[in-house]
Amino acid sequence: MRLGLVIDLDTCVGCHACAVACKQWNTSGTTGPLTDESPYGAAPSGVWFNRVRHYEVGDYPHTKTVNMPLSCMHCDDAACVTVCPTGASYKRGEDGIVLVDQDKCMGCSLCAWACPYGARELDPRDGVMKKCTLCIDRIYDDALAPEDRQPACVITCPAHARHFGDFDDPDSAVSRLSRERGGRKLMPELGYEPTNTYLPPRSAPAVPTADVRRGSLMSSVKDWVNKAIAR
Amino acid sequence: MHPALSVILFTVLSGAGYGLFSLVTLLHLTGLYPAPGPTELMTQLGLALALITFGLFSSTLHLHNPKNAWRAVMRVRTSWLSREAVCALSFYPFALIYLWQIPRAGVEVGPLMVVVGGMALFLALLTVFTTGMIYASLKTIRQWNTALTPANYLLLGLALGATALAAVHAGFGGRSEGLVLLALGLVLLAGVMKGLYYLWIREVTGPSLNTATGFTQARVRLLDQGHTAGTFLTREFGFDPGARRIFRVRLGVFGFGFLLPLLLMGMVLAGGSSLWLALALVSALAGIGLERWLFFAEARHGVMLYHGQRT
Numbered sequence: 001m002r003l004g005l006v007i008d009l010d011t012c013v014g015c016h017a018c019a020v021a022c023k024q025w026n027t028s029g030t031t032g033p034l035t036d037e038s039p040y041g042a043a044p045s046g047v048w049f050n051r052v053r054h055y056e057v058g059d060y061p062h063t064k065t066v067n068m069p070l071s072c073m074h075c076d077d078a079a080c081v082t083v084c085p086t087g088a089s090y091k092r093g094e095d096g097i098v099l100v101d102q103d104k105c106m107g108c109s110l111c112a113w114a115c116p117y118g119a120r121e122l123d124p125r126d127g128v129m130k131k132c133t134l135c136i137d138r139i140y141d142d143a144l145a146p147e148d149r150q151p152a153c154v155i156t157c158p159a160h161a162r163h164f165g166d167f168d169d170p171d172s173a174v175s176r177l178s179r180e181r182g183g184r185k186l187m188p189e190l191g192y193e194p195t196n197t198y199l200p201p202r203s204a205p206a207v208p209t210a211d212v213r214r215g216s217l218m219s220s221v222k223d224w225v226n227k228a229i230a231r
Numbered sequence: 232m233h234p235a236l237s238v239i240l241f242t243v244l245s246g247a248g249y250g251l252f253s254l255v256t257l258l259h260l261t262g263l264y265p266a267p268g269p270t271e272l273m274t275q276l277g278l279a280l281a282l283i284t285f286g287l288f289s290s291t292l293h294l295h296n297p298k299n300a301w302r303a304v305m306r307v308r309t310s311w312l313s314r315e316a317v318c319a320l321s322f323y324p325f326a327l328i329y330l331w332q333i334p335r336a337g338v339e340v341g342p343l344m345v346v347v348g349g350m351a352l353f354l355a356l357l358t359v360f361t362t363g364m365i366y367a368s369l370k371t372i373r374q375w376n377t378a379l380t381p382a383n384y385l386l387l388g389l390a391l392g393a394t395a396l397a398a399v400h401a402g403f404g405g406r407s408e409g410l411v412l413l414a415l416g417l418v419l420l421a422g423v424m425k426g427l428y429y430l431w432i433r434e435v436t437g438p439s440l441n442t443a444t445g446f447t448q449a450r451v452r453l454l455d456q457g458h459t460a461g462t463f464l465t466r467e468f469g470f471d472p473g474a475r476r477i478f479r480v481r482l483g484v485f486g487f488g489f490l491l492p493l494l495l496m497g498m499v500l501a502g503g504s505s506l507w508l509a510l511a512l513v514s515a516l517a518g519i520g521l522e523r524w525l526f527f528a529e530a531r532h533g534v535m536l537y538h539g540q541r542t
Contacts, residue, residue: 016457043460051462053537054455057446065454068444070537079370085313086302104302107295110312112467113232116371116438116533121463127295184445187438187533190370198445 001095002167003134004074004195005154006174006183010202012161014054014067018153022050022071022132025152030137031102035125047121049132050153064201069162071153072119072132073186073194074098080111080120089129096195097136102128116187117194139164167195232372233470234527237292242362243391243516243523245286245319246384249355250392252279252326254413256352258396260340265400265407267338275399276330279392287319311368315361318354325351359388366526371533373437375526379428383421387519390414390421391512394492398512401505408500411508415496418515422489425522429481432529443536453539468532471540480525488518 026049027034036046050071057064074091078098081089088104089111091097100111100120105128112120112129120131135151138144148155154162165174174197177183183197215223255275258264264272291297303316328347336344363381370376393414400410441447461469472480495511531540 019457045458045460045462047463051457053453053457055440055444055446056452056454057444058449066444066446066451068537082309083312083365083368085304085306085310085316086299087305088299088302104299105296106299106302107297108293108303108312109295109467110310110365112463113532114369114371116443118464118468118534118537122295122467124295124463186445187442189438189442190533200445 001169002076002195003095003097003139003165004167004174004197005071005134005151006163006165006177006197006199007069008159008161008163008177008181008199009066009068010161010199011159012067012069013159014052014065015158016052017156017158018069018162019048019050019052021152021156023048025135025138026133029133029135031100031130031133033126034130035123037124047123047130049119049121049130051118066201068198069153070117070119070186071196072098072134073117073192073196074132074134076193076195077191079114079190079192083110083114085110097134098131099133099136100129100131102126102130105129116190116192134164167197232527232530232532233467234524235293237289239520239523239527241286241290242384243286243520244289245283246359246362246388247391247395247516247519248279248282248284248286249322249359250388250390251282251395252276252392253352253355254389254392254396255279256329256348256355259338260345260348260352262340263409265405265409268403269333269337271400271403271405272333272338273330274403275396276326276333278395278399280326280330283319283322311361311364315358315365318358318361322351322354322358325354356385359385370437372530373435373533374432374530376437377428377431379424379431383424383428386417386421386424387522390417391515391519393417394496394508394512394515397496398508401499401508406505411496411499414508414511415493415500418489418492418496422485422493425484425489438533438536440536440539440541443533453537456538464534465538468535469538469540470528472528477525477529480521480528484518484522484525486518487514488522489515491518 023034026032034047038044050069052067052069055066055068057066074096078091081091086104086106088101090099107122107127109122120129123130139149150164154164163174163177165172167175169175178197181199183199185194259267291300294300303313306313307317325347329351332344360381363384366375367380397410397414400407440451444451492511492515495507499505499507
């Protein structure tokens, strides 16, 4: 199994609900708490496993806003695991999830230095590195209903922009989506073989305006009156 | 990258210590050390061990969970940091036996000293190389991901070690042109290598915001990084001193690190007082300290692309 996420940049509305749901679930999860620093102060900061950033693609007038959630890509060739001197960082053989053993981590931050995606954040209070677990304490929990055995970010997404599944299974929803929609990996040139895949926005055809009828004389007068008279 | 004082102290001081130890051992074993006395050799090697130990202790200060530091020897197969830890630890027994042998055997080199000294020499240089490789192996930081990084670490450590060697030798009243020439040559070589490094990193390579977001056919700009205050990522990787400050510090690196020591050593060779060597050592340590600060400060981590930083 190679578990991971597909993130649809066409439907993501950038609401940060995935980031908040992640924080809420994981702060009481296996690698919690996700410590906050001065949460009610002037400069609130803290540990997050998932962050959403916003970009503008293209030049005016052909621009598009793209919302980009970024969390651990659960790379096939994970550099964070390679550089870890203590063996605290490891990649599970059975499902490819990259985890940190909090009891072994010495907090040297080298894995965060090796990660180009900013997926790892040091908890200054616990002194250990923390990261996305792909909600390992949800997806294998038999006490949950089968439809709830998904990462918190996937379940909460109101736009259904996030999908969870097995990339080794060619018929899984994530494999089909990334195949059919031309899914992309981020920074493929570094060779870390990230699992998470991003679906590019669909190119929608322009809405034709040739057949739009002009308004009647009466409606033009009404429009003018409505504009001219202040309420 | 955020320049952490503990890591700067560690790499500069232990680099100098390993450089000093390996040069003293090499000269002693080959019989090239000018008029060696047991006290002088002990002082040289003791100073080297003190620098190394202080540096290694300082390196543990940047760990956020030092009680697990002993685990750092567990992943020698993949991690350069683990390899560094193993090399640094296995250096000690050989170095201490070597040091212990000097008052017993005098300055004569016996077979035990050749074996132990050879191992200490090899492990000292290997430790400095592994330190360089920790940085050179990170593909996320283009300024570090080059063979010039370990080359710089090795040469700068040897240059500092040679300067210290000549200064301590002068402190014992010795006046050896050979040692000063060795220091002068190594400082010059290290300076040329550092110059090459600064030329090399001018070329922008590696990922861009286009490959980082997957939009490779259009311009991509950051609209909003999604948080109002700093995060671990911006604190650790977002340090940017600016081009003017980088230029000024580079002047300091070349001035204090290479030019002033070269000038002072030239004065000593021309017949000046040997005391200038002490000033050369202080100047070189300050200059290489600036060099190490800059090594971190001017490195750009790939994740900052996502935060709107270019190159």
